[in-house]
Amino acid sequence: MIAVGVDVSKSKSMVAILSSDGEIVAEPFEVYHVNDSLDNLITNLLSLNDDIKIVMEATGHYHLPILKKFLEANLFVSVMNPYLMKKYGDNQIRKAKTDRKDAMRMATYALEKAYTLIPYTSLEQKYLDLKFLSRQYNQRISTKVKNRVYLGNLLDETMPGIENILMAKTTKPENNMLYNFINKYQSFDTIKKMGEKKFLNSYTKLAEKNGCRNYQMKALKIYELATNSITTRGTDTYTNIAIQQCLNVLIQAEIAANEILVQMQSLAQTLPEYPIVRGMCGVGDRLTPRLIAEIGDVRRFTSGKALNAFAGNDAPPFQSGQFESQNRHISKRGAPSLRKACYEVMQCLKMHKPQDDPVYLFMIKKEEEGKPLNVAKMAAINKFLRIYYARVMELYK
Template identity: 45%
Template sequence: MISVGIDVSKEKSTVCILKPYGEIVSRLFEVSHVEKELSELAIMLQRLGDEVCVVLEATGIYHLPVLSYLKERGFFVAVINPFEMKKYRCQGLRRVKTDKQDAITISNYGIDHWYRLKDYEAEESVYAELKLLGRQYRHYMRLRVESVLGLTHLLDYTMPGIKSLLEGWNETNGKDKLSDFVEEYWHYNTITEQTLEQFMESYLIWTKKKGYHQSQDKAAKIYALAKESIPTIPSSNSSTKMLVQEAVRVLREVDNTLMTILTQMQLLAKSLPEYPVVRAMGGVGNVLAPKLIAEIGDVRRFHSGKALIAHAGIDAPPYQSGQFTGTERKISKRGSSSLRKIGYEVMRSLKTHKAPEDAAVYKFILKK
């Protein structure tokens, strides 16, 4: 048996080929992630004439060119979790960190764990696409949080306290009442320069145009707040209106991107056989269903529900020694943090919208 350890970095990799007992088959060498050099590596491995196992450490997206190229040519490729490899690497007394040493370590890992290595199985294209969309959705959601903070910071100068009176972003339809409102009324002076009756009429016309609930009481509260508050930047400044409206524009662009990605995720998720089952779960709606499927992937790859729980990192690993058995254990958190976040959102939705008492999840919550 021959273990081929590949330490992957951006655009190149270091390769070490070992036999049992540390016998080096070939001197360490580097391979660029281009067709020519990967082809030469594949031909070299095919000429070894023995059972060959290629071992890689998962490195985000950098290892994907090598992985996909070797899998297309029928090689056994094992992708190892970075945390597991880190534990294996730290067994020695000295902590040497070079690309060559890492390649040797990965090769040795392949020899030591030969009989428990698993050949990498690529996800179906739909699940892979959903996963990519889910990651981009989280990326733009972080941008949205920063954009909201930037807009809120400006409103503390021009319209302090207005955020508490206007509901926030609706993830289902992409509407944001706060940004729509401050785009029209960007400073309290634009409100107080009108009479109460004029602002109420203007506000009701605006809500009808934007599709929001028409409420004279809300208009009166906004007008009273505008009268009582003290803006710290005057509306006469030439840059005030521009800054507020640009912050709204950026926020709206991010919202449009989020809705575009979510629509595509929903389209892909509905084509999967498990979508009706996921959609029927309590607390899971049109928004959470595609996000949940994107994080889990193909659920058929898990042998049991406990395996899925371990994947999410919400399992409590057993701890037993002699006569002692630990019962109050914390969750491992060695799994997908994004999946745990979506699970939290599902449970929050269940608590917000009370489920029927005969529902299994609702009974479990009461029991807990």
């Protein structure tokens, strides 16, 4: 057997090759992620005429070019969790880290664990595309949240308290009354200069255009708030530019996120598990494609417990001698995006309170036992993922 360790970086990799008895076949050497360099590497490996086991770490998207070439050549490749490889290398007193040592460590791991390595298999393209869209969606949401905070900071100086009256609830930014109000008036100083009658007429036209209700009462509240508030930034050019730019970024991020979500929904509806996941309590049109994207093909998990471990929602046992811990925190060594999506499912269950849903009843039971609210939610997520695994797996039995 030939054991190959590949330490991946952005545009090149370090490769080490060992024989079955631990002898160094090739000292660590660099290969670049271009066709010529990778073709030479594959040719040299195939010329050894032996069973080849390749181990590399999952490094975002940097490992994809070399992984693609290996799979096209029908070579055995196992893509390992970087944390697992890090712990495997923690058996030395004197710590040292170089690409050469990392490549040798992976080759040694391939040699030692040859019979337990799991080959990498490409998921169906739909799952890959859905996961890609989910990553893009999360990036847009991250941009939206950051700029929402920036906008809130600006409003504290120009329109303090306006968010308590006008709340951004709509999913369509073009119909968002708060955004349109800020864009029109910029600061409470503008409203003070207009006077009550002129402002009420102006606000009425804006509210009717956006389809708002009870706008007369809100208009009076806003005018009273404006006259009693102390603004630290007025209607100067610098403030107006900052508010306008922040609004533009925020609106574009929301529009982009909505467009990506529509594509995710269209793609997820072609998968066989979509109606099952959509039918689960607390899972709506927005959460269904996100859950499927983060979990992927459920058949790659051996059990519901393995799915919870993938989400980082497991609490591994901790015991030594006569000590055995009874109060363990979740590991959080998993997919944070999946945990976040599941947490949103729990929030939906708390809002709608379905009395016939076992996950909701389990969460309430834990709360009644005195568990903190977040602990009860994470325990309910554990049950939710086990039910998810069982129901979807019924499709393939």
